[in-house]
Amino acid sequence: MKVMIRATEEGTSIMRKFLVxxxxxxxxxxxxxxxxMRASKTGGGVAILSVIPPExxxxxxxxxxxxxxxxxxxIEVHFEVFAKWMRDRQGIDPELVIREGQPVDEIIxxxxxxxxxxxxxxxxxxxxxxxxxxxxxxxxxxxxxPIPITIVPGDLSKERI
Numbered sequence: 001m002k003v004m005i006r007a008t009e010e011g012t013s014i015m016r017k018f019l020v021x022x023x024x025x026x027x028x029x030x031x032x033x034x035x036x037m038r039a040s041k042t043g044g045g046v047a048i049l050s051v052i053p054p055e056x057x058x059x060x061x062x063x064x065x066x067x068x069x070x071x072x073x074x075i076e077v078h079f080e081v082f083a084k085w086m087r088d089r090q091g092i093d094p095e096l097v098i099r100e101g102q103p104v105d106e107i108i109x110x111x112x113x114x115x116x117x118x119x120x121x122x123x124x125x126x127x128x129x130x131x132x133x134x135x136x137x138x139x140x141x142x143x144x145x146p147i148p149i150t151i152v153p154g155d156l157s158k159e160r161i
Contacts, residue, residue, distance in 0.1 A: 016042075016118025018150075019110065021103070021134060022050040022079060022096075027123030027154035032082050033161050034152045035121040036090040046086060046094040047117060049110050050075045051103040072098055104137045111147060119150055126154040 018035035022028060032048075039046045052071050079096045086092040099106040111117050122138065124131035135151055142149050152161070 017045040017047045017095075017114070017116045018119050018121050019047050019049055019107075019114075019117045020121045021107065022048045022075065022082070023134075025123065025125065025132060027125050027132065027152070029123070030152045030154055030156055030161060031121045031123035032086075033158065034150070036082075036086040036092050036094070037161060038119075038121075039092050040090040044118070045116070046092050047097055047110075047114065048079055048082065048094050049097045049099065049107065050079070051106045052098065052100045053103065054101060068100075103134060104141075107134070107138065108141075108145070111145065117147060119148055120145075121150045121152060124151050124154050 018039050020028075020031050020035040022032075035046050038044065052068070052075070075098055076096065079094075083094050083096070086094050097110060099110065101109075107120065111120065120138065122132075122135050124135050130136060131151070131154075138145075138149055139151075
């Protein structure tokens with residue numbers, strides 16, 4: 001198990017990463033802001049996970065590889081916008097993880113594979129349908145997760161974050 005330790009005036013502490021999910025939702029922005037600001041204040045890091053669902057490539061086998069590469073390129077461009085803000089404003093250099101599969105399964109797998117992840121940060125949607133599928137699914141199984149989940153309201157202002 002790889003664990004980073006950092007010294008503080010009070011003693012030593014384990015460095016933890018905040019895991020944030022990168023998707024096309026509006027609430028993703030607040031989750032990114034919250035994770036970067038908390039990591040900056042606590043000396044932690046940020047891991048940004050983007051999951052490519054398998055159904056995106058099931059159309060034609062020959063085109064699947066091209067579609068997969070295009071999805072990865074879109075994710076990397078999207079990530080770089082958040083990463084630049086985190087580096088410039090919060091002094092955080094986030095890492096990008098891209099996985100393929102069902103989102104909840106891949107989030108759980110990432111948590112189990114990276115012992116430095118200490119908190120999952122999710123943004124909650126504000127529409128009448130509810131907080132969003134990831135928030136709904138992960139909160140249902142949260143009692144079995146080895147780490148806490150922080151849910152950031154989607155309509156929370158930058159100042160309040």
